[in-house]
Amino acid sequence: MPSGGDKMPTSPTESGDTNAPYSPSPIQINAGDPMNFDERVKPMISCEEIQDRVQALGAELTARYQGKDLVIIGILNGTLLFMADLIRCMPMDLTLDFVGVSSYGSGMESGKLNWTKPLTSSLASRHVLVVEDILETGQTLNAVVNEVMTHNPATLSVCVLLSKNVPRKFTVQADYTGFQIEDEFVVGYGLDLDGQYRNLPFIGIFTPPDGHDVGGKSPERQQDRLIRIHLQFWSHFKDLTGADKAEFEIPEGSTIAELAAMVYSTWSQLSEHRHSALIAIGNNYAQGSYQLKDGDTVSFFPPVQGG
Amino acid sequence: MDREVRIYPSPLEIPPGPSSAFPVDIPIGSSIEFSGCVRPTENGQSIEGIEYECFTPMALHQFGLILDEIENRWNDQVQRVWIHHASGFVSASHPSVWARVDSAHRAAGFQAIQFLLTAMKAKVPIWKKVHFSP
Numbered sequence: 001m002p003s004g005g006d007k008m009p010t011s012p013t014e015s016g017d018t019n020a021p022y023s024p025s026p027i028q029i030n031a032g033d034p035m036n037f038d039e040r041v042k043p044m045i046s047c048e049e050i051q052d053r054v055q056a057l058g059a060e061l062t063a064r065y066q067g068k069d070l071v072i073i074g075i076l077n078g079t080l081l082f083m084a085d086l087i088r089c090m091p092m093d094l095t096l097d098f099v100g101v102s103s104y105g106s107g108m109e110s111g112k113l114n115w116t117k118p119l120t121s122s123l124a125s126r127h128v129l130v131v132e133d134i135l136e137t138g139q140t141l142n143a144v145v146n147e148v149m150t151h152n153p154a155t156l157s158v159c160v161l162l163s164k165n166v167p168r169k170f171t172v173q174a175d176y177t178g179f180q181i182e183d184e185f186v187v188g189y190g191l192d193l194d195g196q197y198r199n200l201p202f203i204g205i206f207t208p209p210d211g212h213d214v215g216g217k218s219p220e221r222q223q224d225r226l227i228r229i230h231l232q233f234w235s236h237f238k239d240l241t242g243a244d245k246a247e248f249e250i251p252e253g254s255t256i257a258e259l260a261a262m263v264y265s266t267w268s269q270l271s272e273h274r275h276s277a278l279i280a281i282g283n284n285y286a287q288g289s290y291q292l293k294d295g296d297t298v299s300f301f302p303p304v305q306g307g
Numbered sequence: 308m309d310r311e312v313r314i315y316p317s318p319l320e321i322p323p324g325p326s327s328a329f330p331v332d333i334p335i336g337s338s339i340e341f342s343g344c345v346r347p348t349e350n351g352q353s354i355e356g357i358e359y360e361c362f363t364p365m366a367l368h369q370f371g372l373i374l375d376e377i378e379n380r381w382n383d384q385v386q387r388v389w390i391h392h393a394s395g396f397v398s399a400s401h402p403s404v405w406a407r408v409d410s411a412h413r414a415a416g417f418q419a420i421q422f423l424l425t426a427m428k429a430k431v432p433i434w435k436k437v438h439f440s441p
Contacts, residue, residue, distance in 0.1 A: 039403075196313065234360065234362055234432065235360060235434035249317050272381070278432075280365055280432070283364055283365040283367075283368035283369070284365075285430075297404060299362065299365070299432075301362070301432060302433070302434070304429070304430065304431055304434065305428070305433065305434050306359075306366075306392060306404070306428055306431040306432075306433035307343045307392075307403065307404045307424060307427055307428050307433075
């Protein structure tokens, strides 16, 4: 690879041969200069490692989707660089779309997911690849995947640049993963902290100065606000779970239906009763779509037998 | 519509009703009382009693909603509804639930009390645990 300087990828016109077949050129972005302008960011995955992995993923995806009607959907904003590099390693016909999803961080009343940019492509019967920058709890990806499924694609797969080794709150999984990482706050190559650091060509760990907490500063991700729910179990559900009460932490804005799914996967003995179980929020029967708030009490119980 | 909902341990404190105390204190033509009691056998087996587990705050609230519904459906026709339900253990052959509906005419009274008991069995969070005889 050429060293130093700002060298743009070669194109057929630059090399003088306008008839040269298209082939993906190695991406050269400040190859000799790590562009680390902030000593709080410790490099973790280098520019070269990223480019090698992106090329490998591109080749794998091309082999899979060659000849198929593919649309790649990137989740804004963190996938910006990953998408740009990935698609340039996929020499095949494809189209793109982007969706924007944000969940409000601290200081905002609702943690619900907000579509800042909706899907506009027609996806029916097409092969869809959803691309995300980082998979943690799975909340954002889960919402996007659910939305895409309502459009009846032929197939749906997920590709993530980074998969964090933390517990998932949702069942969505990545079919293609760039890198598995531990639970660190990472920035660079599209990933931000409060909007900053997306332009780093490498991925690094952000370490705040002593006494400062990174938590709550990143409105889009890596800090899906958690709220506390008080669970109650009645009648023989107490015997099935071994408890009459429990505390649960869930992403802010989760619905009763999402909470129920988590409860049934936590206490599998309860799961076989899911179709007859009743759920109440406070003193009222719950709707599945109700969005939970911090401190809500949710009760699970079998059909009632008064009188 | 006058109303009372109570949930408390057995024995139920059933107030004297028109069957024992006249004149009736409000202008009604019909007073219908119901007592639900614990049957002494379950599937042919003899039982000591039934233990009632109650999610009391929600049960009181749900009873309230049922009474609201009665007031809407039979507006002005039903004057008074009382209901008591036992919590905890109730011995066989003793009452676990008592209800009374006072109305101007009997048709509304029969309908309302039927509605009350059916709705209770569908909505009020109370569960039974049978204690069999040894």
